Amino acid sequence: MDAEQLFEKFSPMVYNLALRLSGNKADAQDIAQDAFLKAVRGLGELREHSFAGTWLYRITVNVWKNRVRSEKRRSFWKTFSLDRGGDGDEAPALQVAAPDAQVDAALERRDEKAALERALAQLAPEERAMLVLREIDGRSYAEIAEITEKPLGTVKSGISRAREALRLKLNALPDDNGPQ
Amino acid sequence: MDHNNCRENLSAYLDGELPPVERAAVDAHLAGCPDCRAVLDQLGGVSRLVKAQGLEPVPPYLKGAVLAGPKKAAYPWLKPVLALSAAAAGVLVVMNLTNVPEPGSFSLGYNARSSADFGAAEAKLETEAGSTLPPEEPAAPAPATPAARVSGGERKYSSVASVRGAYSQAKFSARATAPMGALAGGAGSSLEMSPAMEYRGPVCVQVYRPSSPAETDAAMYKARTFLEKTGVRVATAGPGRLVFVKNGGGRVTLTEKDCSYGFIFFDGTRDPLIVPDPASVPAEYAKYFGSPAP
Numbered sequence: 001m002d003a004e005q006l007f008e009k010f011s012p013m014v015y016n017l018a019l020r021l022s023g024n025k026a027d028a029q030d031i032a033q034d035a036f037l038k039a040v041r042g043l044g045e046l047r048e049h050s051f052a053g054t055w056l057y058r059i060t061v062n063v064w065k066n067r068v069r070s071e072k073r074r075s076f077w078k079t080f081s082l083d084r085g086g087d088g089d090e091a092p093a094l095q096v097a098a099p100d101a102q103v104d105a106a107l108e109r110r111d112e113k114a115a116l117e118r119a120l121a122q123l124a125p126e127e128r129a130m131l132v133l134r135e136i137d138g139r140s141y142a143e144i145a146e147i148t149e150k151p152l153g154t155v156k157s158g159i160s161r162a163r164e165a166l167r168l169k170l171n172a173l174p175d176d177n178g179p180q
Numbered sequence: 181m182d183h184n185n186c187r188e189n190l191s192a193y194l195d196g197e198l199p200p201v202e203r204a205a206v207d208a209h210l211a212g213c214p215d216c217r218a219v220l221d222q223l224g225g226v227s228r229l230v231k232a233q234g235l236e237p238v239p240p241y242l243k244g245a246v247l248a249g250p251k252k253a254a255y256p257w258l259k260p261v262l263a264l265s266a267a268a269a270g271v272l273v274v275m276n277l278t279n280v281p282e283p284g285s286f287s288l289g290y291n292a293r294s295s296a297d298f299g300a301a302e303a304k305l306e307t308e309a310g311s312t313l314p315p316e317e318p319a320a321p322a323p324a325t326p327a328a329r330v331s332g333g334e335r336k337y338s339s340v341a342s343v344r345g346a347y348s349q350a351k352f353s354a355r356a357t358a359p360m361g362a363l364a365g366g367a368g369s370s371l372e373m374s375p376a377m378e379y380r381g382p383v384c385v386q387v388y389r390p391s392s393p394a395e396t397d398a399a400m401y402k403a404r405t406f407l408e409k410t411g412v413r414v415a416t417a418g419p420g421r422l423v424f425v426k427n428g429g430g431r432v433t434l435t436e437k438d439c440s441y442g443f444i445f446f447d448g449t450r451d452p453l454i455v456p457d458p459a460s461v462p463a464e465y466a467k468y469f470g471s472p473a474p
Contacts (some may be wrong), residue, residue, distance in 0.1 A: 013235070
């Protein structure tokens with residue numbers, strides 16, 4: 001597997017993992033890029049290419065951890081976002097004109113998506129990442145434990161807490177946008 | 181298995197991650213507990229929703245940036261040449277114009293400088309922008325509080341762009357300089373803001389002519405991400421153009437020609453204003469550089 005194949009195969013998940021961990025696109029781009037650059041440098045040492053995903057996600061999580069430790073940028077963004085009443089990443093996407101018949105359904109989906117995004121944003125970053133690795137990438141608990149360098153029990157309780165928090169928040173929605 | 185034990189295990193049950201013995205115990209509990217069955221259904225709904233959320237698209241420039249790898253300094257003598265060409269070719273720099281509480285006085289100090297440091301692992305391009313504005317009114321004596329003590333009323337605003345591999349990353353900062361005691365951390369803390377600083381409203385985007393389409397894409401993408409964080413809506417940002425969305429509707433497109441050099445001020449209501457020289461910042465925008473509102 002060369003660098004390009006690695007990127008093609010794993011960049012969507014690496015970028016989205018970084019996005020879920022960091023909570024904003026600007027940091028996610030940096031984290032994803034750093035993770036891939038590190039991975040490409042170490043690609044020759046990777047013996048089992050079937051484990052490339054786990055290995056790459058682990059690098060991504062470590063890049064994120066190092067940034068949190070070494071940079072104060074996050075607090076800057078947070079302060080900045082609070083001034084604006086919310087993170088820019090959560091701003092509604094610009095709307096593209098849609099046929100009238102589809103507007104209601106699109107709005108409904110958007111409300112649901114926005115509610116879920118808000119609920120996800122309130123989770124702890126690592127729990128959010130665990131949930132994404134499980135739901136989007138279909139990783140097993142054992143793989144998630146390896147990626148996040150957490151005990152299996154922590155992964156199990158983390159995913160459980162994350163789902164339970166989302167369930168309660170979505171149940172609190174006034175209409176039928178709940179998780180049914 | 182009691183009620184609480186069952187709830188704790190429902191998520192792992194849903195994922196098929198429970199050992200057979202525990203799974204059988206949950207099954208047995210669920211058979212006689214409609215409440216837990218309802219919760220299990222809802223957790224399944226949460227799972228489906230998150231799955232349906234899907235993935236955010238990967239920024240297009242990322243692939244090129246990764247495959248290009250970190251730049252190496254092959255010819256040290258090229259450094260000053262690259263610095264000059266980088267300044268001429270340019271990157272898009274997003275400036276977050278901040279201010280320092282200093283009641284009663286107003287003055288801006290800008291310095292223009294560009295340099296490039298192509299290290300072994302990464303290259304950084306640093307740009308500080310500006311010139312000097314005359315005071316709006318006679319400067320008041322510097323306030324006594326340490327956080328707002330600014331020698332001679334001078335303030336400096338700077339922005340930093342770092343270039344890694346093939347892409348440029350628009351970063352911004354208000355950086356401490358010798359006469360600017362209000363900013364924390366000294367010259368090295370380019371991404372740190374003092375609590376005394378305040379962001380108000382509009383953004384200013386400084387644009388230089390990009391050196392390549394890839395660089396432009398990356399810079400525009402970064403600019404858009406940043407601008408959207410500030411609440412400014414940017415409809416599209418592509419090579420050589422930025423489309424701003426006004427608060428009341430309507431769009432304004434700035435082309436590469438517009439952006440070739442200058443400062444763009446945009447407050448969300450009026451058309452973006454482009455001024456080639458910070459000294460010509462009009463009075464209606466000058467307030468954004470002044471003292472914070474009481």
